[in-house]
Amino acid sequence: MKTESTDANTSDQGLITLAHGAGGRVMRQLIESICVEAFNNPALALLEDQARLDMAEIAAHGDRLAFTTDSYVVDPLEFPGGDIGTLAVNGTVNDLAVSGARPLYLSCALILEEGLEISRLRRIMASMSDAAGVAGVSIVTGDTKVVPRGKGDGMFINTSGIGVIPQGVELAASRCQPGDCVIVNGTLGDHGAAILQARGDLALEADLVSDCQPLHGLIARMLAVCPQVHALRDATRGGVAGVVYEFAEASGRAIRLFEDQLPVRPSVRGVCEILGLDALHFANEGKLVAVVPREAADSMVAVMREHPAGRDACIIGEVLDGPAGSVQISTLMGGVRLLDLPIGEQLPRIC
């Protein structure tokens, strides 16, 4: 592997130029000295145009391949609790995990803006590598493009992911049944609030940290102990409100949330009150919503609380027969109102 660190084009003092995306020697040096080194694994080191993965090894994990993709365009690129790299790993790992899949392989495609500091790229690739290590996935294939100044925003990352769903695991939004309990694994809105603060949009000084974390370990534990989970989804853009609406619509049922049961950090609650926003609509990057039969709910919560990613797990609602597709919230005042589904953005570029 070449690490011509004396070359100004790839040294940490340098900036990304259009040449870094043009398919020549400069691009090769950048990729080899930063990405291949950070993500160190045999498939990537071959530098072929595609990773080649042993089928028998993959098929040993289950009977269905899970395949997902997400582009990350978060602003700012670095924030308390993570950066665009940790987000790109954990977000895609979680999109696999909520199908019950064991996440195995990720791709990493970079769109860099001319002028990006190479030191920043190196830092973010290192945190992607760390996050992949924690999540137990390998980044096995990649791509780098560079766009001129003013045609991008520092960097965008796409990760696609491959995982395998074990036989017998059947999770689907459409499976929610009347009487089921709605469970979350912890506090709501931490990521959205942290991004808002990191952008400098808030005048207050609050202790806001993104909850960015992989959820597949928690989910594997949940399914091992209580395989009766009906539906599972991570609550990112659109927040928990978005997920429960999807559950209600896909199942043709109604969902009622209990306002007094919603776990929200005081600092996040403060942000919401000042801005007139609802933590149910705030993005999360390490939170899931699970729908489980009522009889399994208490033991599920107990199991989740034993896992670091589920310490604040609790029941926040229940599935009702109808009206189909509606979400109600029983308020602290004892009333019941319909929960708003956001039409558009509360906060763009959250992930």
Add this chain to the structure above:
Amino acid sequence: MKTESTDANTSDQGLITLAHGAGGRVMRQLIESICVEAFNNPALALLEDQARLDMAEIAAHGDRLAFTTDSYVVDPLEFPGGDIGTLAVNGTVNDLAVSGARPLYLSCALILEEGLEISRLRRIMASMSDAAGVAGVSIVTGDTKVVPRGKGDGMFINTSGIGVIPQGVELAASRCQPGDCVIVNGTLGDHGAAILQARGDLALEADLVSDCQPLHGLIARMLAVCPQVHALRDATRGGVAGVVYEFAEASGRAIRLFEDQLPVRPSVRGVCEILGLDALHFANEGKLVAVVPREAADSMVAVMREHPAGRDACIIGEVLDGPAGSVQISTLMGGVRLLDLPIGEQLPRIC
């Protein structure tokens, strides 16, 4: 499926807004009315966060999974012979195919710039759908993000791809042997020249059309008839020059190209002469370079010429013992010179 075409947010008269990427109802309508409809298939229609694909069906095709990713940032978005959508399908299909894989599934992740015409998005999604149909792949999972005006450039598309490599197929740049012949499937530089003209950078009126096409059908035919192929790669960014340099470096051999054998359209040759560029360095989007044992070369060329994607196939060079990693070109004048490997870009944002 909802197709609320009276809604100004998703009608063809509208423009993309930040709300289209924010995870709410407006984003759902956009995705359902444009992408899900265009890519129509059961995995995508589930609208889960991941496609779930039958493992037995996949594993029946071979013993290794091929996995690849590419982001497409081409400027302009539409050009003679294709658009960013056809490029995003064929480019990723070809990155799978050159491993000998049968391409099966693609993802599609969009980064849209606020202000993009929805009619243009719909047109490009339709051509992606057509290209996927021609290539015999399904687009099974996706993602949509929107960035503010001035933070993107109309649209970027990432496609990742999954394919399966049949047992016994072993293609690798490192396998090039002295005496092997270097073959291409047709004329060089058509895509690069077409993009250059489409940008209005050329004062001349030439008949320049991108060669954007899927290569897996041609490759399957080549491997079926002549399984002795040593190395195979599609020549995109960096052109045929980039590929032969990679072959020479990975195998520790030298490659000599025959200048008088290089197939170049007169119109492309004209562009090269005017600009002082070399068609060997121009990007292609439907051209491959194959390295095969000398004794198989003539029959391979004959087989390729029977396929629509290989009508102009010919031998353009040979592998020599050394010097390791070098590429020579025997010129029309009867001399031999070293071929330049471009340091950076000849033409950025070609794909």
